[in-house]
Amino acid sequence: MMVNMKTMLGIALAMGIAGHLQAQQRTAASGAQRPNIVLIYADDLGYGDVSCNGATKVRTPNIDRLAGQGIRFTNGHASSATCTPSRYSLLTGQYAWRKKGTGIAPGNASLIIDTAMNTLPRMLQRAGYATGAVGKWHLGIGDEKGPDWNGELRPGPLEIGFSYCWIMPATADRVPCVYVENSRVANLDPNDPIRVSYTAPVGNEPTGKKNPELLVMKSSNGHNNAIVNGIGRIGFMQGGAAALWKDDRIAATLTGKATDFIINHKNTPFFLYFATHDIHVPRVPGKEFEGKSGLGVRGDAILQLDWTVGQIMHTLDSLHIADNTVFIFTSDNGPVVDDGYQDQAVELLNGHTPSGKFRGGKYSNFDAGTRVPFVVRWPGNMKRGVSNALVSQVDFLGTFAALTGQTLQHEDAPDSFDMLPAFTGKDKKGRASVIEHAGALAIIHGNWKYIEPGNGARYDHSVNIELGNDPAPQLYDIAGDPAEKKNVAAQHPEVVKALAAELQALKDAGRSR
Structure with a gap:
């Protein structure tokens, strides 16, 4: 290391x-090949x-x-x-x-x-x-x-x-x-126009919050506005029946x-x-x-x-x-x-x-x-x-x-x-x-991963996921510790300093090259 x-x-x-x-500088031969590209x-x-x-x-x-x-x-x-x-x-x-x-x-x-x-x-x-x-x-x-x-x-x-x-x-x-x-x-019927709102209900359509008895799949967090096919959604909608x-x-x-x-x-x-x-x-x-x-x-x-x-x-x-x-x-x-x-x-x-x-x-x-x-x-x-x-x-x-x-x-x-x-x-x-991007930014360089300090929540209980935010810098040897269990920032301050500088330089440059 x-x-x-x-x-x-x-x-x-x-x-x-x-x-x-x-x-x-890629050769013209490669360009002439022009393979199809499928990205799933x-x-x-x-x-x-x-x-x-x-x-x-x-x-x-x-x-x-x-x-x-x-x-x-x-x-x-x-x-x-x-x-x-x-x-x-x-x-x-x-x-x-x-x-x-x-x-x-x-x-x-x-x-x-x-x-x-x-x-x-x-x-x-x-x-x-x-x-x-x-x-x-x-x-x-x-x-x-x-x-x-x-x-x-x-x-x-x-x-x-x-x-x-x-x-x-x-x-x-x-x-x-x-x-x-x-x-x-x-497939939109012009006689049945669509109305959408993300702030308030539209028309007299039932919602998952007010009419949970109409749901075939209950909500665990949000997802209780418009009901489409018996499922609560985010946002409100009316019309467009033929297009659903x-x-x-x-x-x-x-x-x-x-x-x-x-x-x-x-x-x-x-x-x-x-x-x-x-x-x-x-x-x-x-x-x-x-x-x-x-x-x-x-x-x-x-x-x-x-x-x-x-x-x-x-x-x-x-x-x-x-x-x-x-x-x-x-x-x-x-x-x-x-x-x-x-x-x-x-x-x-x-x-x-x-x-x-x-x-x-x-x-x-x-x-x-x-x-x-x-x-x-x-x-x-x-x-x-x-x-x-x-x-x-x-x-x-x-x-x-x-x-x-x-x-x-x-x-x-x-x-x-x-x-x-x-x-x-x-x-x-x-x-x-x-660079990885979530609540904060992180950079992977070789076997090292540095996560910049952040004040966000450490855990999202609504989805049961660790968010990885911490007010202190985090450093992981992801080759030896792929599960990121041991923060070694205190043991390698020189690595923290170098990766923080590299991350900042990329942020300031506005481009990676």
């Missing part, structure tokens, strides 16, 4: 510059929720098969411990904590991504790709006045580089419970739209961003998965998610395009078991450990907040196996820009590096450092 702390910051910055140069972005799936990462109480054979055909990363990270900021970082190549207004978005938020930014889909669109977004969005939609659910929903995914979208505007636990296709609510989704068919609907996009674009390079609803609350798996896991609806939702992965793999195989497709499977943040509904997910865990050997979960500064399942497959172009390289979802933009021969301007993707050598197994180290 002996390191030269005086040179740590310089090495980190030098590696960042080198990564940027690699992105600019699961929701609230923990590192320990898949059997290829050690889960024994639930089996994920399709995800395991994907991992066996590619690289399974044991040190792969979302940029944040919650959904909206992770999605923002993935699509923009910029850490979300650099921009105000990128916290968990309400269901009626305006689009939080600047339409002038060079996003991941826009960059690939310029490289000749068809670009599709299917599934959970939760990045806001509409202008500063907010979304017009009965009219054109612009700006939205199409204005940041997607050529097609079929999305859930926010999450399934927030209204409106409808799909949006391109720029309009799908059916919760037990969300996975089937989204998977169908994703496979349709692949089939419709099989003869041209395409990028599919497929953000699943599973395994976020409310968990209402389809009848074919109900009761099959033995772990309750959360376990059943994991089986349904694994089915989704299998369906996309089968589609690529049947079209004979799997070998020319980069397939990524990962999650937006770590796990949460009880996140607002009494669905017996806690009672039926049966020894299952969603975070694996790591500490914390969703919302947490500890590693389980951002260390997530992370698999990359590109047949014939990578070394199969397991990698401990430090990789982050924020690097997708820089990596695929390099792969497709696209030049990034100085202001583009300020925190995104070309990680293609790591993603293909040629580089076993990956990033020099990465």
Whole structure:
């Protein structure tokens, strides 16, 4: 564990510059290859929720098969411990904590991504790709006045580089419970307009708080406003009856739209961003998965998610395009078991450990907040196996820009590096450092993890998760202590000083390179 702390910051910055140069110097041959790109972005799936990462109480054979055909990363990270900021970082190549207004978005938020930014889909669109977004969005939609659910929903995914979208505007636990296709609510009857409020009830619709007898799934914390399909939601809604989704068919609907996009674009390079609803609350798996896991609806939702992965793999195989497709499977943040509904997910865990050997979960500064399942497959172009390289979802933009021969301007993707050598197994180290974002900021550099002091709560009893906030600095040797049980800040003040300086320098610079 002996390191030269005086040179740590310089090495980190030098590696960042080198990564940027690699992105600019990638050969034209790689750019000409233009493989398809499929990114399945699961929701609230923990590192320990898949059997290829050690889960024994639930089996994920399709995800395991994907991992066996590619690289399974044991040190792969979302940029944040919650959904909206992770999605923002993935699509923009910029850490979300650099921009105000990128916290968990309400269901009626305006689009939080600047339409002038060079996003991941826009960059690939310029490289000749068809670009599709299917599934959970939760990045806001509409202008500063907010979304017009009965009219054109612009700006939205199409204005940041997607050529097609079929999305859930926010999450399934927030209204409106409808799909949006391109720029309009799908299947909306103009004679039954939608009204949405996040401040007060609209119309005379019953609510979960006033009419709990109408609920088929009781609330454990919040989620007691509008009732849709017998489930209480966050926010109030009236109208749009013909456009409402059916919760037990969300996975089937989204998977169908994703496979349709692949089939419709099989003869041209395409990028599919497929953000699943599973395994976020409310968990209402389809009848074919109900009761099959033995772990309750959360376990059943994991089986349904694994089915989704299998369906996309089968589609690529049947079209004979799997070998020319980069397939990524990962999650937006770590796990949460009880996140607002009494669905017996806690009672039926049966020894299952969603975070694996790591500490914390969703919302947490500890590693389980951002260390997530992370698999990359590109047949014939990578070394199969397991990698401990430090990789982050924020690097997708820089990596695929390099792969497709696209030049990034100085202001583009300020925190995104070309990680293609790591993603293909040629580089076993990956990033020099990465910043994790929850209630505070943390930085991982080598075997060390430093969490900056914070005054937030140490524990969230509503979700039963350690948040990792502490008014004193925290330092962990995550190689020898992956569960972050022993804070060694007092024993290594020089490491604390160096990592605090590196974190501050990255914050002050406004970019990582």
